[in-house]
Amino acid sequence: MEKTVGAIGRAVRSNVVADSQTNSAWATLLDIEPREAGRRPLHDRLTRALRAAIRDGRLGTGAAVPPSRALAEELACSRWVVTEAYGQLIAEGYLAARVGSATRVSWSPETIPARRATSGPTQPPVRYDLAPGLPDLRAFPRRRWAEAVHAVTGSAGRYDLGPPDPAGHPGLRGTVAEYLRRSRGAEAQPGSVVVCAGITDGLFRICRALRAEGIAEVAVEDPGWGRLRDAVTSAGLRIHPVPVDREGVRVAELARAGGPRAVVVGAAHQFPTGAMLSPARRAELVRWARAVDGYVVEDDYDAEFRYDRRPIAVMQGLDPRRVFLVGSVSKTLSPALGLGWLVAPPARLPALMAANAVAAPPPVLDQLALATFVDRGWYDxxxxxxxxxxxxxxxxxxxxxxxxxxxxxxxxxxxxxxxxxxxxxxxxxxxxxxxxxxxxxxxxxxxxxxxxxxxxxxxxxxxxxxxxxxxxxxxxxxxxxxxxxxxxxxxxxxxxxxxx
Structure with missing residues (x-):
């Protein structure tokens, strides 16, 4: 058996289950692409490896795949990575999950057409979705958004239709800077704003810039959103999990870690614990960044939605030289728009652009539509x-x-x-x-x-x-x-x- 801890990127074999269980997939060789292959996140690479094993017959029909917790421990990754891979393959029809039974392979090249024609779904359709991560898609302002798209399509200048500015259209950068100053208490100027495809994209760009500056390890909140961890590792950096309590990330443990010089935090509303970073921890975190000559990446996740008081301001305003701010409209409008932003410390902006020279901004007309949507007051x-x-x-x-x-x-x-x-x-x-x-x-x-x-x-x-x-x-x-x-x-x- 190959040792699996740290073996992502090599062929990985598991032998946790006794060999007598011949229908088990635990002993199947998974050929997981190395991290550098197209910079795909780990859950996508695991999905591809499992799909390939099923298609070429190494995982036969009826074979049981490992419980998500067991496979996550063996691959030394978050359980979220495995559940995302299993969920995708269940949706594609390669796996089937049944109550009280293991998740098993449901696909075979000989029988799949007949099964689809004669049998119903292996899993009941989702009637009620209490999973996190989506806004109210029924309430997307279709008419107003269509008006914004129509307006910019008719009014865009010829230069707007040319090669896009890598940092984003100046019109949207100015609109975002003004919005963040008035609604989130940020210290933002148009020149410090970079338009990106969302928070994950923004974090990946930041991590590339941090790596270029010699930072090799980034602290992340534990528990935390798996895609943020994927963004860090995809940029070639190591992650260092730091626990979260009722006051947010434990800065004292971060300081004792020694290695990280950057940390990703959800200050206004941490996912998934829902904790708010306390005023004392905010000040302590800024002091830590100054002491280690490091940076804080503030994830402004769903921070506009506060119900017991006004939304709390971003911590980026405490020290704009040490704090990156990332945000998007994924939780306020729709993730389908693929529109977000990051606010960089002014001195780090050249390094940020140089480290991501081929990074493409979202389509210009979409950027202008968002600027129009905000400027006309429709976003508020x-x-x-x-x-x-x-x-x-x-x-x-x-x-x-x-x-x-x-x-x-x-x-x-x-x-x-x-x-x-x-x-x-x-x-x-x-x-x-x-x-x-x-x-x-x-x-x-x-x-x-x-x-x-x-x-x-x-x-x-x-x-x-x-x-x-x-x-x-x-x-x-x-x-x-x-x-x-x-x-x-x-x-x-x-x-x-x-x-x-």
Missing amino acids: THLRAARRRFRTRRDVLVRELAARVPQSRVAGTAAGLHILLHLPDGTDTDTVVTAAAGSGLRLVDLDAYRSGRSGPPALVLGYGNITDAEIPPAVALLRKALEAPRSRRRALPVPPRRPA
């Missing part, structure tokens, strides 16, 4: 309506959980598009998620966002893309999933985290 109007809608929806979800799942506990700031639901000790979240999926309810385990081994049981529940009326039946299905057989396990001490 949309945000005000969205805040009212999401506040009501969050209240409904919290109330239903209190009534139907009283043994659970909601955590996190009253903000954003998700909540963290702590479950009773000993709950088997794998079984809960599987049982819910069998009923058409999509859930996400907090373990999917942890960097190391599993921790206390919890679910990350998103309410952005579900209607108010759908919440009561969705919570009723969640309660049934919690009551399903094998949803409880003997409580064990949480094992120590594996070093990154």
Whole structure:
């Protein structure tokens, strides 16, 4: 057996299960592309490796793939990477997941046409989606956006239709800078704004620039969004997970780590814990960056949505020379637009552009449409309506959980598009998620966002893309999933985290 820890990019074999289980996929060779191959994120490379193993017959029909937690431990990666790969292959018809059973290969070249013609889906369709990550796509302002696109298509000058500025169109850069100053308290000028395709793209660009300056390791929050970790590693940097508590990232542990000179944080609303970085931690983090001659990358994730008070200002204003700010319209309008921005310390802007010389900005007409949408006040109007809608929806979800799942506990700031639901000790979240999926309810385990081994049981529940009326039946299905057989396990001490 090849050693798997640190072996991403080589052929990896697992032999955790006894050889007598001949229908198991655990002993199958997975040829995972090296990290440098097209800079694809790890979950995409794992999906490709599994798909290839199925197509060429190394994974036969009916073969069981490893549980996501076990494969994640063997590949030394986040469980989110494995669940994303499995979810994609289930959607494509290569794998099938059933309640109370392992996830198995459902595809074969000889039988797939007949099966699709004569049998129904292997998994019930999603009726209620409580997974995080999406805004209310039903509420996308189609008419106003169409008006903005129509306006810029007719008014764009001939030079606007030429080769785009690598940093973004000056019109949108000016609009974003003004918006961030008035609404987020940022220290931003048009010249310090770079237009990009979203937060992940912005972070990748920043990491390329940090690497060019000799920084080799970046600290990330644990738990945290897996795609941010992928962006860091895709840029050729190592990640160093740092725990998060009720006040946000533990700066003291970051200082003791010694190696990292950069850290990615969600200051206004951390994903997935929902914590807000406390004023003391903000000041402490800035002092740390100055002491190590390093940088903070502030992820302004869904920060416009705060329900118990006005949205808190970005921490970038505390020290614009040390803090990069990244944001997008993915959670406020739609991820389909592919529009975001980063605000760079002025002295770092030349290095940022030089390190990403071939990085292309989003289409110019889309940039101009967003600038028009913001300049005409339509963006502010949309945000005000969205805040009212999401506040009501969050209240409904919290109330239903209190009534139907009283043994659970909601955590996190009253903000954003998700909540963290702590479950009773000993709950088997794998079984809960599987049982819910069998009923058409999509859930996400907090373990999917942890960097190391599993921790206390919890679910990350998103309410952005579900209607108010759908919440009561969705919570009723969640309660049934919690009551399903094998949803409880003997409580064990949480094992120590594996070093990154």
